[in-house]
Amino acid sequence: MKAWLLLVAAFLLWPGCSSQKACDEPDEVDFGEIVSAEKAKYLENDRVQYRCNPVYVLEGPEWIQCKGQEWTPHPPKCLAPCSITRQQLAAKNLFVFGNQRKARLIQNNQSLRFQCNEGYVLVVPSVRKCVDGYMDLPLCISERGKNCSGPPRTENGDIITLSKKQYRSGSSVEFRCQTYYAMEGQNRSFCNNGTWTKVPNCLDPCMIPRTELESQKIEVKDEIDAPENIFVQHGHSIELTCRTGYVLAANSSQSAFVIHCNGTPPVIPKCKEITCNSPRISNGTFRPQRTIYHDGDLIRIQCDSGFTFDPDNGEKVVECTKNGWSPPPKCIKKCDTSLRIHNGHFASTYQDMYIEGNDIRFVCDQGYSPANQQSTSTCTKNGWSPAPSCILTERGCDYIRIENGRMAKPYELYRPFPISEGQSIYFSCNHGFLPTNKEMWQAATCIKSHYVPELKCFSK
Numbered sequence: 001m002k003a004w005l006l007l008v009a010a011f012l013l014w015p016g017c018s019s020q021k022a023c024d025e026p027d028e029v030d031f032g033e034i035v036s037a038e039k040a041k042y043l044e045n046d047r048v049q050y051r052c053n054p055v056y057v058l059e060g061p062e063w064i065q066c067k068g069q070e071w072t073p074h075p076p077k078c079l080a081p082c083s084i085t086r087q088q089l090a091a092k093n094l095f096v097f098g099n100q101r102k103a104r105l106i107q108n109n110q111s112l113r114f115q116c117n118e119g120y121v122l123v124v125p126s127v128r129k130c131v132d133g134y135m136d137l138p139l140c141i142s143e144r145g146k147n148c149s150g151p152p153r154t155e156n157g158d159i160i161t162l163s164k165k166q167y168r169s170g171s172s173v174e175f176r177c178q179t180y181y182a183m184e185g186q187n188r189s190f191c192n193n194g195t196w197t198k199v200p201n202c203l204d205p206c207m208i209p210r211t212e213l214e215s216q217k218i219e220v221k222d223e224i225d226a227p228e229n230i231f232v233q234h235g236h237s238i239e240l241t242c243r244t245g246y247v248l249a250a251n252s253s254q255s256a257f258v259i260h261c262n263g264t265p266p267v268i269p270k271c272k273e274i275t276c277n278s279p280r281i282s283n284g285t286f287r288p289q290r291t292i293y294h295d296g297d298l299i300r301i302q303c304d305s306g307f308t309f310d311p312d313n314g315e316k317v318v319e320c321t322k323n324g325w326s327p328p329p330k331c332i333k334k335c336d337t338s339l340r341i342h343n344g345h346f347a348s349t350y351q352d353m354y355i356e357g358n359d360i361r362f363v364c365d366q367g368y369s370p371a372n373q374q375s376t377s378t379c380t381k382n383g384w385s386p387a388p389s390c391i392l393t394e395r396g397c398d399y400i401r402i403e404n405g406r407m408a409k410p411y412e413l414y415r416p417f418p419i420s421e422g423q424s425i426y427f428s429c430n431h432g433f434l435p436t437n438k439e440m441w442q443a444a445t446c447i448k449s450h451y452v453p454e455l456k457c458f459s460k
């Protein structure tokens with residue numbers, strides 16, 4: 001009972017569990033189910049598992065996860081099997097390869113090889129695949145059917161088999177498309193009882209005129225010979241690129257692009273020359289000075305004194321690229337570390353140069369403190385900020401008369417009062433009296449304007 005209570009408490013305190021549900025119920029799938037345990041609400045990172053009904057095939061992920069209020073990836077599908085009956089096969093004069101005519105179930109994406117009754121010719125291909133419950137069965141053509149006359153034609157394609165006056169039912173002719181034309185459909189047409197089965201189509205290629213490429217400053221990638229016009233077969237693509245020194249007008253960070261030939265006339269993009277304008281540099285100059293620069297042009301940056309080139313790549317040279325000046329030329333403030341701080345100094349400097357954004361530490365002399373209560377200063381474009389300065393915070397210790405004692409002569413003589421913080425004096429006590437250490441001489445240090453220990457003599 002106690003353990004159970006603890007579990008509940010842990011559950012309530014758990015940060016993820018106190019939040020609202022993250023995802024809706026995951027989608028159901030047809031011909032399948034969710035097999036992981038069902039929940040009242042689904043939280044971030046929850047996972048669910050799908051399974052398909054027998055003979056249905058899962059396409060997609062078995063597991064999906066709740067991420068940012070969405071299930072990812074999308075739920076899977078359960079793909080249907082194909083069923084073929086004895087009657088279907090008999091009606092089409094078909095057998096499954098091996099002379100079988102048994103009814104059967106074929107899983108999605110599985111194939112069967114078919115053959116025809118004797119006296120029949122099979123319209124290729126003989127192997128057919130089951131696609132989500134659908135299988136296109138081959139046609140069996142009777143050799144006893146009527147002859148066909150002259151074979152059919154297809155535009156931009158040729159018949160490559162011997163041409164005859166008469167074709168027996170079940171015989172076929174083979175087609176090939178002319179150069180650059182792409183074939184759609186089977187390359188054979190069969191004589192079927194006096195008529196020809198569907199002929200293939202030869203799809204037009206895309207033509208890219210050389211003159212257009214030249215006027216748009218485009219080159220064909222890896223091109224060896226340069227024909228007058230470029231043909232791209234339907235369904236194929238070609239990689240083109242802007243000439244050196246040019247980029248796509250629509251996207252200057254790109255120079256290569258791909259043209260797909262898919263039945264619509266290809267759109268050839270424009271290329272534009274890579275140029276850079278004269279840069280504006282605060283606190284610096286550059287040369288050579290021009291109004292416009294081209295790809296690969298270099299300029300040398302000279303920063304005004306007290307400023308330095310950033311990033312300091314040694315060269316102080318920037319290049320005109322498709323993305324503009326690279327690196328972007330900038331002169332930034334270089335802060336002075338030889339600056340004298342009154343009653344203080346910079347802590348040892350680890351860098352040889354301090355530029356905008358760098359911090360430096362400084363130390364104040366005894367009795368002095370940083371004026372801004374912080375002992376670091378940042379290099380900004382206006383110099384050190386806050387300016388490193390030290391102010392007197394402790395005023396030292398004055399000469400005082402010691403009852404029944406006196407300060408050591410040398411200190412009275414050589415050190416003018418007040419003495420600084422941290423400095424010491426010696427004192428001794430008159431006869432019959434002793435200082436704190438009960439010795440002849442006692443040292444006392446000035447700490448926060450007071451002597452420590454006190455300048456006191458105690459009677460023996």
Ligand SMILES: *[C@@H]1O[C@H](CO)[C@@H](O)[C@H](O)[C@H]1NC(C)=O
Nearest residue numbers: 057058059060108109110111
């Ligand atoms: C379908 O089968 C072929 C081989 O026959 C295989 O390469 C392919 O990956 C399968 N596709 C699916 C979705 O299972």
Ligand SMILES: *[C@@H]1O[C@H](CO)[C@@H](O)[C@H](O)[C@H]1NC(C)=O
Nearest residue numbers: 142143144145146192193194
């Ligand atoms: C051929 O077609 C005719 C009708 O045009 C039909 O009567 C005949 O049975 C068919 N022959 C075969 C073998 O299918």
Ligand SMILES: *[C@@H]1O[C@H](CO)[C@@H](O)[C@H](O)[C@H]1NC(C)=O
Nearest residue numbers: 147148164165166167168169
């Ligand atoms: C059909 O064509 C073949 C040759 O292709 C020929 O021998 C036969 O006589 C033709 N049959 C008819 C009925 O025309």
Ligand SMILES: *[C@@H]1O[C@H](CO)[C@@H](O)[C@H](O)[C@H]1NC(C)=O
Nearest residue numbers: 124160174175176186187188
């Ligand atoms: C016609 O198609 C078959 C099978 O798809 C193939 O083996 C044959 O090479 C093709 N013929 C031509 C001329 O492309």
Ligand SMILES: *[C@@H]1O[C@H](CO)[C@@H](O)[C@H](O)[C@H]1NC(C)=O
Nearest residue numbers: 248250251252253254255256
């Ligand atoms: C430009 O091209 C870059 C690099 O290929 C790409 O990341 C970016 O999305 C493109 N921009 C536009 C507006 O198409």
Ligand SMILES: *[C@@H]1O[C@H](CO)[C@@H](O)[C@H](O)[C@H]1NC(C)=O
Nearest residue numbers: 281282283284304305306381
């Ligand atoms: C640095 O450049 C800025 C902006 O152009 C200007 O306001 C400033 O006076 C310059 N500083 C020096 C020291 O030349």
